[in-house]
Amino acid sequence: MSTDLTKIRNIGVIAHIDAGKTTTTERMLYVSGARHRAGEVDRGTTTTDDDAEEQERGITIYSACVQFPWKDVNINLIDTPGHVDFTAEVERSLRVLDGAVVVFSAREGVEAQSETVWRQANKYKVPRVAFINKLDREGANFENVFDEIENRLGAHPLALQIPAGLGPQHVADPFRGIVDLVTMKLLTFPEGKEGREIVAEDVPEELLPEAQLWREKLLETLYDYSNELMELALSEEPIPAALIHKVVREATIHLQVQPVLCGSALHGIGVQQVLDAVAAYLPHPLEMPPVVGTEPVVEGGKRKGAAEDTPPKKLVRKPDPAEPFCGLVFKILPFKTGDLYWVRVYSGEINPNSRVLNAGKNFKENVSQLWRIHATKKDEQLQHAQAGDIVALLGLRESVTGDTLCDTRAPIVLESIEFPETVISVAVEAENSTEKKKLGQMLEMLKKQDPTFRFEDNEETGQTLISGMGELHLEVIQHRLERDFGLKIKVHKPRVSYRETIAGPAVVTGECNRLINGAQHTAAVRLKVEPYTPSGPLAAKLPPVTVSIDPNHGLPNEFLCVVIEELESAIAGSGTLGFPLMRLKVTLLGGDVHETDATEIAFRTAANLAVDKGLREAGVVLLEPIMRLELSTPEEHVGDLVGDLQQRRAIIHKTELRGTDTVLHAEAPLANLFGYSSAMRSLSQGRASCSMAPSGYAPAPEEVLKVFLGED
Incomplete structure (x- = not known):
């Protein structure tokens, strides 16, 4: 039986590390009734962080998919990592999603990885809503974060809510609820994180002036997108909430605005309203533009019936079960009975025990089973999937991330997924020949799962060079080899992925x-x-x-x-x-x-x-990878941290105050940042935090070049 596509929302939760993505996801599962108790990141009991490494570190490493109902819609939600080393998980998730919830910490605001995930969402034209989280924290500032979303991200934020109070319970005016600017009601959550009850009451006198100012700002923005709303305002007639919701939805879907909500996921405040916004403002598959692909190349490197220099013919598939089947492989996970291939179905239908074409590589694959995904595991076997679904396929052999699967009678190649180049390598060495053979097999499997992981063997040294996106990425790979696969390996000093150009x-x-x-x-x-x-x-x-x-x-x-x-x-x-x-x-x-x-x-x-x-x-010019740093520290540690950064050849571009902390914006060579996290914690007594993101390549100093030329 066909599903009503207007009742499906394919969304992702994206953010900088520690903004509260996984906690928000857990709270969504709890308030929707999909879980009887909300898991906690600190205790390692969350649904989506089900890997041992994730539970140990308290961070998300692998994207995880969960499905749950909210009122009259079904939500397919992908929880993604926030750490820059695992940015590929965000990239491939956004490639196949229709909408996103972007989480910001009310204390830290827009951070380095916030900018990265926002750019990725822009790249794939993903409509999104913003959730300013952690308003119960010391130093929380709703207005500052709202302004940063507008100024640093070049976005068009539209506040639908403002907080009632800010900060923890011991301050004079603590965060206690949210003011809904559409209905002009104060919403409180008396049961906290253990309940689902919401109490709506009139906005108190002391909050009314600020709420009216924000509501005026909301309506003035929406006048640009609705003549009907403008006419009601000019005639001084009341504006119905249903009309506001309709205009916000249309503007959000067309990427003209990003609705902003607020709350505290940890304390159960505001998460139901985020889900309401997902259902009300983010698009269903039918509202997304038809997916565009090209006619595939067949054997001999030519397109059927086309001259050699003819550009590829564009093909379109609507999100309709009646169209020929096509889907995109965006993630592969190992399973005892065979690898699970996560696929977004863009058009048509697919059934178990069917045969599909990998159009880009011109071979056929068998689909033996279809599964619904829960976290990173298969959950329920399906007898049917159609346009708009995100499912796991069992039975495929040779396909990889970014490949197009389609009807054998209607070939099409969709745009693949592009991943950044690796920036860091380490040499690993197996203890004996038996372990070496097993190491090669495991690395091949990891490469298939992780598009940003590379490896190559050095026959002269007997070592294998593994490459990834950062120290943490390679550390996780190393732990998987040792813990999950039982390999005994030696790991050598990291090395940077330099590049060359000419003078x-x-x-x-x-x-x-x-x-x-x-x-x-x-x-x-x-x-x-x-x-x-x-x-x-x-x-x-x-x-x-x-x-x-x-x-x-x-x-x-x-x-x-x-x-x-x-x-x-x-x-x-x-x-x-x-x-x-x-x-x-x-x-x-x-x-x-x-x-x-x-x-x-x-x-x-x-x-x-x-x-x-x-x-x-x-003339040879050696280029070294440069990282962009954003370092937040209490004022008393700024001097020590600046001195350390200068020794690492960092260039400090600017400093700014954010609450009680000083934020340093700098760039430094990756080669000088190995072990920086430990040094930073030591210099700041554990009170500083830092985020990094790749910035590009720059010429290395003469002394570094001389080392490679053998002149030093």
Whole structure:
């Protein structure tokens, strides 16, 4: 039986670490009746943090999906990590979701990872509501956080609620409830975290002036989106709550505003209203634009019936069970009976014991079972799934994250999921040959599950280099290998993922004049190499290195194609120091074609020699990864922390006051930040906190380059 798609909400909970995402999710499950008791992060009893590592650390590492009813809608909710090392979990979740709840701490406000997840939501055009949490904390400030959402995130926040009081019970005016600006009622929660009761009463006299100011601001914003609302205001007629809800919904779905709610998830204040907002303002699958894909490439690298240079034909699938099936694999989890493939179904229907096409790779997969997901495990076997559903498939073998599954008779390739490059590596070594074989198998499995994890074997040293997004990421991988898989491994010192570019332009010629197996091979290739940094709105999607062709190159097509292929292969590899190249442009200027001895081998060799020569003559520049830091500390520890940051080659861009703390905004090389968390805690007696996010790459100092050149 088909589900009413207007009653489905596919949402994610996203935020900076420690803003209260998992606590909010637990409270949602409790108030909806899906759980009889709300779990607590500190006790390791939450539903979505069901991994031993998550419970031990008190943080979310893996995204988890839960389904529960709220009033007349069914909510598929994905709880995501807040730590920058696990940002891929947020990326793949937002790729398949229709809406999001963004949680902010009322004390810390908009933090570094808050900016990252907001940008990710912008990238995938995800409508969202904001929840300002922890209003019961010392130093909580609703207005400051509201302003930061607007100014730091470039958002359009729309306050639907304001807090009644701020801070813990011992202050003069503690946080005790929320004022609903639509109904102009004070909502209190007398049973606290153990109950679900809400008491609505008229706004008290002392809160009325502030509430009226915020309501005016709300209505003035909404006038821009509704003539009907404007006309009622001009004629001084009462504005019905239903009309306000309707206008807010339309503006939210079209990404024009982001409704802001407030409360304290830990104490059970305001979570029901967040769920009401999810149902009222976030879109159902039918309100999302049809998913757009392309016609797949078939064997031979061509599209069916298309010329070689024809751009891919765009295909559209509406969120309709009557359309041909298509879905996107966005997560893979191991299971004893086979890997679980999490899939968002965008169109059509899928049933157990069916066969689907992996259109991007042109092979067919068997779907033996369908399961509803609960946290990170399968929960209930399904006999049917349709457009709008998020389900787990059992039986697939070769598909990976980002692959499109579709009807074998109606192929389509959806846009895949792009993940950031790794920034840090460590060498791991198995104790013996048996362990080494098992290590390889386990790493292959982890790579399939985690798109930001990489590994490669070094035959000379016998070590395996594993790469990830940060120290914590690699630490979690190491613990999984030791604890979950019982491997005995040695872990060596972390190393940074450097990159290379060139200092300036150079014009060079690569020549091949060789006798191979009795045959002469002669060719010359002229190139220009130069530094290049993509700019403009599409810069993020452009490759880090690029090849272009001078229109007056003069090479015949048979050799031109060979040279371009070889140049692309050469610059996609390593540079002079053995690190990947970036910010580099190679232009083919031309070449010499010998009358009798010009061969494909000669041109390939000449192209490679020209690239090597160009990189040497242009001068090597070592690029190191830079991290953006946001450090919050009491005033008395600022001096010690600034001194330590300067020793780590950090550049402090600005300082600001946030409540009673000083916040430092800085950038520092990743290579100098190993073990920084421990040093920071030691210097601040455990009172400072820090968040990091990748900022980009910058030239490394001369002394660092000399180490790699062997001059030091």
